[in-house]
Amino acid sequence: MITQPALAGYALQLGDDALVMAQRLGEWVSRAPELEEDVALANIALDLLGQARALLAYAGEMEGHGRTEDDLAYFRDEREFTNLQIAELACGDFGEAIARQLAFSGYQFELYQRLQDSRDETLAAVAAKAVKEVAYHRDHATQWTLRLGDGTEESHRRMQAGLTRVWPYTDEMFRTDPLGQALAADGRAVDAAELRPAWAEYVTAVLREATLTWPETAAAPGGGRQGLHTEQLGHLLAEMQYLARCHPGARW
Amino acid sequence: MTTRITDIRTVVGQVPDPEIPVLTIADLGILRDVQVGADGCIEVTVTPTYSGCPAMDTIDRDIADACARHGWPKVTVHRALSPAWTTDWITDEGKRKLMEFGIAPPAPRRAPGGRPVPVSLSVPCTQCGSPDTREISRFGSTACKALYVCNCCLEPFDYFKAL
Numbered sequence: 098m099i100t101q102p103a104l105a106g107y108a109l110q111l112g113d114d115a116l117v118m119a120q121r122l123g124e125w126v127s128r129a130p131e132l133e134e135d136v137a138l139a140n141i142a143l144d145l146l147g148q149a150r151a152l153l154a155y156a157g158e159m160e161g162h163g164r165t166e167d168d169l170a171y172f173r174d175e176r177e178f179t180n181l182q183i184a185e186l187a188c189g190d191f192g193e194a195i196a197r198q199l200a201f202s203g204y205q206f207e208l209y210q211r212l213q214d215s216r217d218e219t220l221a222a223v224a225a226k227a228v229k230e231v232a233y234h235r236d237h238a239t240q241w242t243l244r245l246g247d248g249t250e251e252s253h254r255r256m257q258a259g260l261t262r263v264w265p266y267t268d269e270m271f272r273t274d275p276l277g278q279a280l281a282a283d284g285r286a287v288d289a290a291e292l293r294p295a296w297a298e299y300v301t302a303v304l305r306e307a308t309l310t311w312p313e314t315a316a317a318p319g320g321g322r323q324g325l326h327t328e329q330l331g332h333l334l335a336e337m338q339y340l341a342r343c344h345p346g347a348r349w
Numbered sequence: 350m351t352t353r354i355t356d357i358r359t360v361v362g363q364v365p366d367p368e369i370p371v372l373t374i375a376d377l378g379i380l381r382d383v384q385v386g387a388d389g390c391i392e393v394t395v396t397p398t399y400s401g402c403p404a405m406d407t408i409d410r411d412i413a414d415a416c417a418r419h420g421w422p423k424v425t426v427h428r429a430l431s432p433a434w435t436t437d438w439i440t441d442e443g444k445r446k447l448m449e450f451g452i453a454p455p456a457p458r459r460a461p462g463g464r465p466v467p468v469s470l471s472v473p474c475t476q477c478g479s480p481d482t483r484e485i486s487r488f489g490s491t492a493c494k495a496l497y498v499c500n501c502c503l504e505p506f507d508y509f510k511a512l
Contacts, residue, residue, distance in 0.1 A: 133486035133496060140488035147401025151430065222431035226400050229433060229512050230492075237487055 104217065105159035106179070106276045107286050109169070110322055111208075112152030113180035116170060117330070118201060119145035120337050124188050137237060141198075144230040151223045171341035175331050176324040182317065183266035185330040192245060192252075192259030198238035200263055203300055204270045205231045207292040216284040239303050246307025253308065260304075261312045268316030271296070276322075357421065358383045361393055364415050367407045368491050371450045374408060378438025381429055390423040391416055396434045398512070399492040436493075436511050447509055451475045452494065455511040474499035475506045484508075 122142035129135045153166040183201055188194060209231055212224035245256035271293040280286030304311055320326075340347065361383050362375030374380045374395065381394040393412055397405050409426040416424045436455035439447075444454035453472045471480040479501035486496040487510070494507040 133488075136490070136496075137486055137488035140492050143401035143403070143492055144399055145401070147397070147399060151400060218431070222429075222433070223400075226397075226430050226433040229435075230399060233487060233510075240487075 101159045101161060103276055103280055104220075104285070105156045105161075107280050108152045108156035108159065108220065110179045110274070110276065112149045112156055112169075113178050114184050114201075114205075115145040115152065116149035117178070117180045117184040117333065119143070119149060120333055121184065121186075121188060125194065130191055138194075141202075141234050141237065144227075144234070148223065148227045148230075151219075151226075155219050155223070167341065171338045175326055175334055178326065178330060178334070179322050179324060180326075180330075181266070181269050182319060182321040182327055182330075183263065183270065185321075185327060185333055186263070186266065187329045187332075189259065189262060190255060192255035192257075193262050194259070195238055195241045195245060195256065196259035196263040198234065199242050199300060199303065200267045200270070202231055202234035202238050203296050204267075204292060206235050207295050208287055208289075211287045211291070215286065217280075217286075220285065235299075242303055242309070243307045246304070246309040256307070257309055257312075260309060261314060264312040264314045265317040266319075269319035269321060272319060272322075274322045354383070354385060356419075357385065357391055357416070360415055360419050361391075361412055364408065364411045367404045367411065369447070369450065369452065371446045372439075372443050374412075376440050376443030376446060378440065378443070379408075379434060388423070390425055391421055392425050392427065394427045394429050396429050398434055400430075402492060434512070436509065439509075448475060451506055453497065453506060453508040455509045458511050472497055472508045474502060474504065476504040477502040482506075 119142040122138050122145070125138040126135050129138055149170075150166050153169045157164040157166060157169055183197060186193075186197065206228065209224040209228035213221050213228055215221040215224065242256065245252040247253070248256075271289050273288055273290045277286045278288050281288040281291075301311060318325075362373055362380055364374050366372045366374060366377050366379075369377075377398070379395050379398060381396055382392075383394075384392045386392050395405075395408060395412070405428070412426055413424045416422070435458055437458050439455065447454045453475050456472075472482055472484075473480050474482050474497075477499060479499055481500040482497050483500060484495060485498050485505070489496045489507050493509055493512070495510045496505065497508045498505045
């Protein structure tokens with residue numbers, strides 16, 4: 098039986114992925130290798146923030162305790178966040194940023210593409226909107242992966258190093274989660290495990306064309322969906338939540 | 350005084366987009382519906398261009414202000430995500446205004462009646478019309494635009510990317 102708390106939990110997972118990733122990408126503004134890239138990464142962050150707002154607002158509504166999107170974003174502690182760990186990793190260099198973008202936008206693309214057929218009207222609407230935006234994010238990451246991988250010796254080395262750094266965290270994206278699985282059985286969510294083959298096929302083709310190698314790394318322990326995080330999430334939340342907690346009720 | 354729904358639709362439809370003020374929200378295709386409720390409250394439904402479009406709150410306020418100026422103070426603006434907005438909903442008039450404003454209009458995503466979409470080989474320059482242009486960045490000054498430059502007249506310009 099589908100319960101509203103299950104839907105709230107699922108929307109929170111996807112919303113937290115988008116929110117944390119948006120916050121990380123925002124850190125690139127003024128630090129990207131060129132001005133256009135500052136703008137591009139900020140644009141991608143903005144799309145993700147929009148998706149996060151819709152998902153967190155829906156999670157709050159399904160939860161039924163009157164929490165708003167802002168309450169959920171600013172007044173939950175680290176252990177209450179259910180994002181995938183790949184989203185919270187510190188920025189690293191531009192090679193790492195692009196490696197993460199390739200992995201994460203590729204995951205979101207496969208997810209939203211399937212979720213737009215959800216029987217849940219809100220999730221379907223958010224996904225149908227988001228999949229078009231994420232297609233641009235994935236293309237952006239793909240173009241950079243090709244440019245860096247098949248570029249100079251140094252750009253190739255750093256892109257490959259970025260992949261090696263990020264890859265242990267990709268396994269978690271495709272682990273079946275009890276919430277997602279239960280809702281998927283009812284046609285309302287997508288079982289994350291289903292996304293892996295299509296994702297791997299796309300990424301493999303990009304890496305091959307970019308003359309890069311699929312990193313043979315062991316999977317990180319994961320646990321983001323259960324609220325277990327790397328030390329890096331706490332720092333991110335401290336910055337993101339500082340103003341709202343110092344000045345409760347502030348509007349901006 | 351009786352207010353005809355067509356008048357209200359016209360007033361709401363003429364609200365300019367805050368980021369591309371040459372376009373009205375009707376030109377942009379984000380105005381979904383205008384109704385008058387039993388209590389006389391105007392119910393407007395709009396859809397965002399992008400999930401994170403920062404102009405949405407301003408658009409809500411501008412709609413309420415426009416109605417208030419015409420003596421209709423009770424307005425509620427609803428957001429609808431589905432069906433997702435597409436650049437195909439920008440009217441022909443809207444595309445003409447974009448071009449005039451210096452933003453290349455989006456290529457069609459779906460031809461009416463399911464006919465094949467004519468493939469555009471390039472985005473023509475909004476200054477000199479040359480087809481010899483190149484993309485500088487897929488992401489521009491707002492979420493809905495990409496940055497281009499003309500190889501012929503060397504002027505940079507925005508392209509409203511197809512979504």
